[in-house]
Amino acid sequence: MKFSLHKSLLSIILFLSSLAGIYAQGSIFTNLKNPVDIAQRYYDNQQYDQAIPYFHQGIEENKNIPDIIKLQLGECYFRTNNQKQAAKWLSEGLKSGGLEQPKFFLFYAEVLSSQGKYTEAGTFYTLYRKNTNEENRPKNKLEGIYQLNTFFEDTAFLTVNEIVTPEKSDIFSPYIYKNQLYAVGTKSGHPGFKGGADYDLFKVDIFNNDFVKTELPAPLNTKDHEGPMALYNQGTKVIFTRTVSTKEKPQGVLQLFSSELISESKEKWSTPKALSFNNGSYSCGHPAISEDGQTLIFASDKPGGKGGMDLYISINRNGEWSVPVNMGDEVNTEGHELFPLIIDQTLYFTGNGHGGLGGMDIYRAIVHNTQVVKVENMGAPINSPNDDFGISIYEDGRKGYFSSNRPTESGNGDKIFGFKKTLVPSPHLSGIIMDFDNNLKVRGAEVVLMNEAGEVIEQFFGGRNAQFRFELERNQTYRLVARRKGFASEERVINTSDLFVDNHLIKLPLVLESLLLQGVIRDKKNSGLIDDAKVILVDETNGHYYEYTTGDDGMYDFILEDGADYSLFVTKEGFFEKTLDIETFGLNYGLISYTVDMNPIVSNEKLLFDDIIFEDGTSDLTESAITELNNIAKILNLQKFYKIKFFVHTDSRGDATTNMQLSQERARKIKNHLVSKGIEKDRIEAKGLGETEPVNQCVDGVECTEPEYMMNIRVEALLNY
Secondary structure (H helix, E strand, C coil): CCCCCCCCHHHHCCCCCCHHHHHCCCCCCCCCCCHHHHHHHHHHCCCHHHHHHHHHHHHHHCCCCCHHHHHHHHHHHHHCCCHHHHHHHHHHHCCCCCCCCCHHHHHHHHHHHHCCCHHHHHHHHHHHHHCCCCCHHHHHHHHHHHCHHHHHCCCCCEEEEEECCCCCCCEEEEEEECCEEEEEECCCCCCCHHHCCCCEEEEEEEECCEEEEEECCCCCCCCCCEEEEEEECCCCEEEEEEEECCCCCCCCEEEEEEEEEEECCCCEECCCEECCCCECCECEEEEEECCCCCEEEEEECCCCCCCCCEEEEEEEECCEECCCEECCCCCCCCCCEEEEEEECCEEEEEECCCCCCCCCEEEEEEEECCEEEEEEECCCCCCCCCCEEEEEECCCCCEEEEEECCCECCECCCEEEEEEECCCCCCEEEEEEEECCCCCECCCCEEEEEECCCCEEEEEECHHHCEEEEECCCCCEEEEEEECCCEECEEEEEEHHHCCCCEEEEEEEEEECCEEEEEEEEECCCCCECCCCEEEEEECCCCCEEEEECCCCCEEEEEECCCCEEEEEEECCCECCEEEEEECCCCCCEEEECCEEECECCECCEEECCCCCECCCCCCECHHHHHHHHHHHHHHHHCCCCEEEEEEECCCCCCHHHHHHHHHHHHHHHHHHHHHCCCCHHHEEEEEEECCCCCCCCCCCCCCCHHHHHHHCEEEEEEEC
16 A cells, blocks of 8 residues: 555555545536646645546646646656656656745655665755755655665565465555464455445464455444554453544544453454544554553654654553653654554554655664664565555564565555565674764764673774674673763663664764864865865864864864864865864863865856955955965965956945945955965956945845845955966
8 A cells, every 4th residue: 555645644544545535526626617727626635536637638738738737747646656657747847847846856756766766766855855844854765875785684584475365355454463463454355445345353364375364343343444453461452443534524533442352252342442542633543552551652643743644652540541742753754654563672663754765664663761762674675665564573573474565476456475584694783873962973982892791892993984883692691882082981781682683773872071073074166075175173272283084974073172272274185275263262061063165176167265354344354364365375376377366245335436445455455465475466366346246135225134235245266277
């Protein structure tokens, strides 16, 4: 099944993606004549299936139809899980559109991911990130693409096989309790919603590839749709999902119900009771519960969440469920999180907001005191570019089932797959060291692996990527200590018998106890990160200096002392040198962040030099201007064939003639300073342009803010041979 992004909650989750259209059957807009108008009404009403033919008719009748219509048609196909047509029309529409509604960048990126075109998808996730306020989802998606290879590490150790059913009926969302398999499905011969069937709960038995499903009795199953369930208390109690039509949502919402086993021999259950926190305005479904019945995790789109469906947790206190609490940013995203499963301290869930292989993917995370630690994609072959969801695992942790709509010989619909570990390699422990307060990488930290007795087994230096990896043995307890100057040490205890998978990824947060200078080196022309830049920090109070070379991420960091003067020098071949002055008087703790933008040495292209500034209303060079001009002089002295031309601008405040004279005097000061540094006069041209070339609307007679005026007070330069 495709978890489309319809407004209807029933179509967002579970098996009800077509419900909005079914409740609104019929041509309700026949009074309209223009097919595009009809399509638009259906589109606005989230009736995407009905909108598609009218969009096509409108496009056929008007070859010059606006691109937004093609984009909306592509969205209709995306939401109805026709990825091929979605790709076609989104691609057509994005040739000249999409910026006003960046959601189309996201849709196209999702389609490309579902087709396994991850590099292309990354381009459109980046465009979406740049054109929207949404931060976490595109960041997660891009991080997933960057670490794509790690998603295939388990392919040699897992086998996945489709559980072929002998009948044409939907069956998905497997659930294992006490080695008994359950699932959600339709009765034999019914293909689901479009065939008019209800979804019910089934007990499933698989013997030598023979598939037998038995419908659970009333009152668990009714004429309504029943969905994912969770048993507890030795199987005598159950919480399950049911669709309910409410006053606020006549088309229906998901709600959670509980029931108790009255007679095991007769399989008789009590009349289900709605849980206290259900609400007629939003959905609550997909339960996962601890065996003692005290901790419940479920999916809901209640207001105030992170995005679509989020995971919430509720605690049973004296027979009453507490107010559900959102499980937070570590697990929930702007996308959807569904189908939770709890096994000991591990949470499994399905989502489309974290990095993955495309569509819905299955994830796992460690939970400590209701707090989710690191979320991991379970990777291939469990996940695929298609929708993969609803995992369940046997008690031995070596095999289980999940749902997927990946194409197989039996077709393209929802199917249940079994998985089993075929090889047991040695486990390994991987991780990353982060700043506890700022969630930034802590470079150069030492990580020490010790046995239970405290004896050092191995040491690892995180380097500039702040990552570490250790090979471990099974059924052993280890101590892990991370430390770096300026930070408090962090220690963890790792027991490899607790690991379901053969590798484990953790995040070690270090608490900063000193003053940290951290930043990135960027190309000012295109905002790209600069690697292999040499960053030198000089302590002017004692003459000590420290050197750092940036990596692919362009980042640098240094520990600073209180009450000191520092100079930061940044050099890179092909760029103008950059110098910064840093004072730490009165500072003894925290993060100082400096992004250093470096101008590339390019010919016949204007460059903006932000640091060439003057004292207010005068032509006197500031210290930053002198430093910048000295750096330019170094380049000109090294590259004798270069000439340079400066363009000095003012804002529109004051008299135009006075501004022209001021800019010309400033230009003269720039030239004179470079001449004093040994640059020949005939290699320097400096021209004052006054207020004649503003970069915004701030001309005479227009009131502007101070930052807007300051944009026009600038110095540009042009290098040529």
